[in-house]
Amino acid sequence: MSLRIIATGGTFDKHYDPLTGNLYFRDSVLPGALQRARIAQDCVFEDLLALDSLDMLDEHRQQVLQSCQSSIEDQIVVVHGTDTMRETAAVLGTAQLKKTIVLTGAMVPYLVDDSDAFFNLGFACGAARLAKPGVYIAMNGQLFDWDKVKKNRDAGRFEALR
Amino acid sequence: MSLRIIATGGTFDKHYDPLTGNLYFRDSVLPGALQRARIAQDCVFEDLLALDSLDMLDEHRQQVLQSCQSSIEDQIVVVHGTDTMRETAAVLGTAQLKKTIVLTGAMVPYLVDDSDAFFNLGFACGAARLAKPGVYIAMNGQLFDWDKVKKNRDAGRFEALR
């Protein structure tokens, strides 16, 4: 059974621009990451968006929802910026798709030293394979229900809502 | 709920020795990897063995079993060489411990370019959090029951037994 991996941008996928000194989006790092993880042959990669999650509008979240809806695969990982991951998860969660959808991202870009990105991708793939249908956020080694999590910006971690 | 991560060596944990030009074991890369993954605070790390899995004897597998038995944590990831991962999994599987134990490893060492190790660790942690009690092998983005998997040495992949 194949996994669908959907790129939407976020810190995970940022590159360094040597001409401006800024971080920006270019071709997604995910195809290379899936090769490196040795799972490319078992995945369908969808290069949907390349946005900082603070720049995500309702219409973008609808695009993510449509991709999940029309996906033949029932196990989906969405790579997303952490700042509004919860908002996109809420759009997907309220749609009740009967698929297992796991949003993940990174605190440090995949291409930067000491990045958590590749681990998070692995964790999210493991969760997408095993969790029952629903919408989840996978960050810092934990899986949260989409409506029971918040980002603690000071600590740079996701935490369960109590 | 904490995860227990047990190091036993394997390709995952090999270092390059500049004096001999050989790969060897030194202090495990896992504590650093858990920090980088931002899960160190939710894990108990156990530095049990540092062996090439071809050098693993019955007594070593018994040590792994004892560690799993005496673990307070019910979710356990064992980092292990791929060549005899199945044999160790069989020792753990037949013991029927009522814990979720996921063995993982790497085709390329954590410290070598293009390594799958960090992804595999993430996948295994995701699986350990979610799979029902049992013994599993997590490699190349798939979770296998311990008694339904074999390593395809020519392809460098684990595959389900049919």
Added chain:
Amino acid sequence: MSLRIIATGGTFDKHYDPLTGNLYFRDSVLPGALQRARIAQDCVFEDLLALDSLDMLDEHRQQVLQSCQSSIEDQIVVVHGTDTMRETAAVLGTAQLKKTIVLTGAMVPYLVDDSDAFFNLGFACGAARLAKPGVYIAMNGQLFDWDKVKKNRDAGRFEALR
């Protein structure tokens, strides 16, 4: 004969801040880089400044000059941002110190994938060991006299003035 390596900041030494998503300065990467290059025992490292070179004021350039003046070592590498490397080189060059001073930097931070920083450091050290007294800029595999070079911002390269 020891080399003096002076950190002043610049792209070379930028870190990624996971809490803000910005690049910033923290403890210099240079001590680690000198270890990795296996030259730490033959170098004196001076942690002078940690500035984006666009934020460098005259007083900072005077600090660099003073460090070079008071250095016991006659071979000096100054790691510096590329945007105003020429201005600092001019301050050092007009002082005519009878030492070999090589400024270098990076187009991509040391801690970011595909960085030129470690090569540039090596090139600058090689030049500092061999060039006759004077002030030079070492970038993209070339050594320029301080008063015969400009940065081509569109190409991200330093070029000789004709």
Added chain:
Amino acid sequence: MSLRIIATGGTFDKHYDPLTGNLYFRDSVLPGALQRARIAQDCVFEDLLALDSLDMLDEHRQQVLQSCQSSIEDQIVVVHGTDTMRETAAVLGTAQLKKTIVLTGAMVPYLVDDSDAFFNLGFACGAARLAKPGVYIAMNGQLFDWDKVKKNRDAGRFEALR
């Protein structure tokens, strides 16, 4: 003026083979390294040999000599294994070619964490640009005349003969 960079193999250029767990030679890492160093456009790369330097025979050293002799470029970097770097340097040195030839290598492969390779390449390029005609060994941040150096195998360093 262009540099010629000649690959002969050595630790610098070793890859990890996931199927056997051994280090081996494949396509050279040097073209990628020259791109990353932003000097590819100023270099001529020659993919001459891919050998562990312990496997180098007289005929191989003659091939290196011929490449240096027929090179249009007068500044040459030879990337070589460290174990017999001196022997090849002696063949080149006694030929008295009136070119600047710098041999370098690495204690840790370019593709392995914490490698000195990229620094050494930079240092060797800096030396090749500046040293007067002759044959040199550039390792651990020092430039040695070909006939005044030995490898200290216990320390993993090159040292001047006294």
